[in-house]
Amino acid sequence: MPAAIDLFDKARRHERLAQLRAAREHDLVPFFRRLEGEAGPVVAMEGRERIMLGSNNYLGLTGDERVKRAAREALDRYGTGLTGSRFLNGTLPLHLELERELAEWMGCDDALVFTAGYLANVGTIATLCQPGDTIVCDSGDHASILDACAMSRAKLRPFRHNRVDKLEQALERAADDGGGVLVVVDGVFSMEGDLAPLDRIAAAARRHGARLMVDEAHGVGVLGERGAGACEAYGVEDKVDLRMGTFSKSLASCGGFVAGPADVIEFLRIQSRAFMFTAAAVPAAIGAALGALRIIRSAEGRELMERVLDNARYLHRGLAELGYRVNEPTVLPDGSTLVTPIVPVIVGDDWRAALLWKALYDAGVYVNVALFPAVPRGHALLRTSVMATHTREHLDRALEAFERVRDRTEDDPAPSALTAGGS
Structure with missing residues (x-):
């Protein structure tokens, strides 16, 4: 009779287990971070104030x-x-x-x-x-x-x-x-x-x-x-x-x-x-x-929508000017261009995206990070998103943080376990 296969082995031996352990040891896990207050443009998160560029609260109505x-x-x-x-x-x-x-x-x-x-x-x-x-x-x-x-x-x-x-x-x-x-x-x-x-x-x-x-x-x-x-x-x-x-x-x-x-x-x-x-x-x-x-559906709603799209254009332009790789605006049938509130920064390597995420987090800016298998191998990105309630001061502070950390991770070696089996 063949030996029984333990269904839980896939949880205990999956290909990214070593990476996850190493990431935890170096505080590089970008997921399940604790929000300690209201989900606004600036949030209380794990003991300090951070600019929130990782929310879908596009109009700030929460x-x-x-x-x-x-x-x-x-x-x-x-x-x-x-x-x-x-x-x-x-x-x-x-x-x-x-x-x-x-x-x-x-x-x-x-x-x-x-x-x-x-x-x-x-x-x-x-x-x-x-x-x-x-x-x-x-x-x-x-x-x-x-x-x-x-x-x-x-x-x-x-x-x-x-x-x-x-x-x-x-x-x-x-x-x-x-x-x-x-x-x-x-x-x-x-x-x-x-x-x-x-x-x-x-x-x-x-x-x-x-x-x-x-x-x-x-x-x-x-x-x-x-x-x-x-x-x-x-x-x-x-x-x-x-x-x-x-x-x-x-x-x-x-x-x-x-x-x-x-x-x-x-x-x-x-x-x-x-x-x-x-x-x-x-x-x-x-x-x-x-x-x-x-x-x-009120007149105020139209103003909020204009504000969030204006903030998206501002952040997109600022990141591009800093040398970050961002997607091109969408061209609509009437020839106008549109930047949605989702402004991804294309990084490439999983470990580099994690390091850049952590540097921004320590600088007081929260963004989302997408790694394999959420995105294809080699296509890791930082997903930034804006709200209508972000002010120019908020976005400028965030862009200053992006500028400060821009070169810090380029030559920063990842822990060896982080690169094993990754992108």
């Missing part, structure tokens, strides 16, 4: 008194939780108000609110697609989209990031697969901060009779005149079939939604397992999202 009041009112009226799914005892008038206003904002028939943005993608894609269907997705799509594709058991045809010619090839091959075809792309890609060329993607999907779903997690509340996302910015709202969004970025809460045709939303409402078998979001989260949405 600290807005009106949003906090909306959360408190929902908490006071409905309690701390609903202890059941939306499908059973977990639907409040607040959910219905939020869904109605989201649908209006997106210019869609209807919307469905999920407890998390991850669940919105999983619950939509894995319900609509099944074995025999085909999903065509960008290689840079969010993990929740890729997980949903696996759960659906549909045929997956990925295409190279933002390569519409490769999308066309995938759609041509999908025509012979025999089932329905769904194209799924991020509107704004969460690591690179670039936009999908939605005008050309929408045209390609239509030519091949495929449906198109856009993940607007990082676009809603930021892009377009109404803040309705990348679809609005590209002028293709009427050519996109489904639009997903999240509350954990600009909407200052936690949760997600999908908006689209009424009959499709109704189908998801009674068929999506991720919706039916997940407890409803706590009332305070729904109240906060509704409060934030109403600010975004």
